[in-house]
Amino acid sequence: MDTRQPIVLSISHHDPSGSAGISADTETAASLGCHCASVVTAITVGDTRELTGVAPVDDSLLVEQARAVLEDMPVAAIKIGYLGSVENVHALHSVLRDYPDIPLIIDPDATLADKESLLAPPLWTSMCNMLLPLATLVAPNRREARAMAGEADVHDAQAQELLETGCRYLLLTGVPVTSCELENRLYDARGLVRQFLWKRLPPAAYGVCGILTTAIACHIAHGLTILEAVNRSQQFTWSAIADSRRLGMGRPVPNRFFWANKD
Numbered sequence: 001m002d003t004r005q006p007i008v009l010s011i012s013h014h015d016p017s018g019s020a021g022i023s024a025d026t027e028t029a030a031s032l033g034c035h036c037a038s039v040v041t042a043i044t045v046g047d048t049r050e051l052t053g054v055a056p057v058d059d060s061l062l063v064e065q066a067r068a069v070l071e072d073m074p075v076a077a078i079k080i081g082y083l084g085s086v087e088n089v090h091a092l093h094s095v096l097r098d099y100p101d102i103p104l105i106i107d108p109d110a111t112l113a114d115k116e117s118l119l120a121p122p123l124w125t126s127m128c129n130m131l132l133p134l135a136t137l138v139a140p141n142r143r144e145a146r147a148m149a150g151e152a153d154v155h156d157a158q159a160q161e162l163l164e165t166g167c168r169y170l171l172l173t174g175v176p177v178t179s180c181e182l183e184n185r186l187y188d189a190r191g192l193v194r195q196f197l198w199k200r201l202p203p204a205a206y207g208v209c210g211i212l213t214t215a216i217a218c219h220i221a222h223g224l225t226i227l228e229a230v231n232r233s234q235q236f237t238w239s240a241i242a243d244s245r246r247l248g249m250g251r252p253v254p255n256r257f258f259w260a261n262k263d
Contacts, residue, residue, distance in 0.1 A: 004035075005033060005034055005035045006033075006035070006218070006222055007034065007035045007037055007075050008025075008029050008034045008035070008037070008075070008076065008077050008214070008217050008218055009036075009037045009038070009039065009066075009069055009073075009077070009078045010022055010025035010026070010038045010039070010079050010217075011038075011078065011079065011080045011083075011092065012039075012040075012041055012079070012210065013040065013082045014040050014042070014044060015046060015051070015207070016044065016045070016046060017046060017048050017247075017248060017253070018253065019048055019207050019251075019253050020081075020210050021044070021081065021210070022040060024207050024210055024214075024256070025038070025079065025210060027257070028236075028256050029214060031236075031256045032218040032222075032236070033218070034218045034221055034222070036214075037075065039066050039069065040057060040065065041057060041062060041081070041082060041083050041084050042055060042082060042083075042112075044112070047249070048247060048248035048250030048251055048252075048253060049248070049249065049251065050250070054082075054112055055084075056084030056085040057084075057088070059085070059087040059091035060091070062088050063092075063094065063095055066096075067095060070099060075099075075102055076220075076221035077102065077104075077105065077217040077220045077221040078099075078102055078104045078217065079105045079213050079214050079216075079217040080092070080104065080105070080106045080107065080131065081107045081109060081210055082109045083110075083127075084112075085119070085123075086122050086123060089123065089126040089127055089130050090126065092130075092131065093131060096131070097134065100134070103137075103220045104136050105135070105136060105214075105216050105220070106137070106138045107139055107209050107210055107212075108124075108138060108139075108140050108144050108148065109144065110123035110124050110144075110147070120147065121147075124148045128165050132162065132165040132166060133166030134166075135166075135167035136167070136168050136220070136226070137167065137168065137213075137230075138167045138169075138170050139170070139173060139212060139216070140162070140172060140173070141172075141173045141174045141209060142172070142173075155175060155185065156187075158172070159185070159187040159192075168188065168189075168226075169187065169188050169226055169230075170187045171185070171186050171212075172184065172185045172187070173212065177197065179200075181197055181198065181199060182198050183196065183198070184198065184234060186230055193227070194230075196230075198234065198238055199238075202244075207254070208241060208254065211236075211237045211240055211256065212233055212234065215232070215233035215236045216233040219232050219233055239258050240254040240258055241254045
């Protein structure tokens with residue numbers, strides 16, 4: 001029997017504080033019993049308070065990183081986070097279309113440091129056209145879903161519009177229900193599959209959606225179904241946020257090894 005850890009490939013940015021990006025994905029994967037290979041899409045400047053600068057890597061370097069891993073290792077699932085440029089979206093598409101059998105999970109963040117970036121609209125468009133058709137699951141929050149599904153004005157319609165790009169599942173996160181509760185909604189091409197209700201927690205450092213999507217990729221790499229992976233990954237993410245630690249002078253950082261504190 002092959003006893004190796006499943007390999008998950010994280011394609012995202014480097015965050016110096018470890019709150020998000022490659023460092024956070026590596027912690028999440030290790031906590032869930034996976035090995036995390038990584039492709040760096042951008043170098044950022046920031047701390048636990050905010051990100052103040054982003055420098056995307058060259059698209060040819062992105063391709064070289066991705067092919068080096070994919071041609072060497074039996075990657076069981078891929079997670080995509082921040083990409084940083086339209087050129088990098090196109091470059092990544094040229095690689096991933098050669099690996100259609102590897103499950104692909106996308107956390108579609110196109111803004112990162114600058115929430116009003118003029119780059120965001122073309123990035124949303126290029127992701128919808130080039131990457132979502134390859135995706136097993138896409139997990140936008142409310143803001144991201146609204147930006148990507150420009151023609152729809154309610155949550156169910158936004159989900160349906162994004163699913164029409166070709167992705168198999170969509171997990172819409174952070175829908176407010178009450179002042180104390182949030183809802184995540186899983187959809188497929190037939191419509192709403194499942195609703196998940198979660199107690200609101202105090203705000204943690206950015207990168208929460210990154211934990212969730214990486215955890216889903218890890219659970220899929222272990223052989224779970226989409227529904228099982230989504231269910232367990234939400235519980236993992238909630239527990240990591242609930243056990244957040246204040247490591248710097250900004251927002252708390254989720255503890256992806258929360259289980260290690262238990263007796």
